[in-house]
Amino acid sequence: MSDKEEGSRPTKRTGRRPGGADTRGAVLEAARTEFAARGYEKASMRGIARLAGVDAALLHHYFGSKEQLFLAALDFPVEPATVVGLILAGDRAEVGERTARFVLTMWEQPEVRDRLLAVLRTVVGSEQIAELLRGFVVRELVTRLAAALEVEQPELRVELVLAQIIGLAVARYVIAAEPIASADAEDLVPLLAPTLQRYLAG
Structure with a gap:
């Protein structure tokens, strides 16, 4: 091979990966690895970025x-922040009904239900994922909501x-236990609401 041919061979670029669809996928894969290895609390955006290259x-641009x-x-x-905001907004005397209606409305959406069930099955089958999700839920939902409740043992109640x-x-x-599986969501709200009200408002 001549010097000219050798010099015309493209050189492999090194350095950080540019943005793009494949980059987003690599970041998500790195995030799953980092979260699983370190837990939600200890995993960092910097560490995930380093692993993804x-x-x-x-x-922050992609995910915030x-x-x-x-x-x-x-x-x-x-989003836990959405849930917390909805529960705390409005009259506390209606927090149980508000929460029950939000939960049932959310679960009745097929696309949301499918994703939630996938997460639930994954958690049941993997202690590692269960521990990871616990850390996330405690920090982003339980702690935030409990801090705003004026009741005894707020974390336990949440x-x-x-x-x-x-x-x-x-x-x-x-x-799919009957009759709960086929009951209308609107019929379940008034049955579930008093229990949630007692937990959240005392």
């Missing part, structure tokens, strides 16, 4: 925050609400 600023990146990596369709909702989801959408 991109600049940390690109993560670690919370948003986690939701995207887990394909989780509900987690009891979550237990109630998860139990309902399993019975209605996973096990």
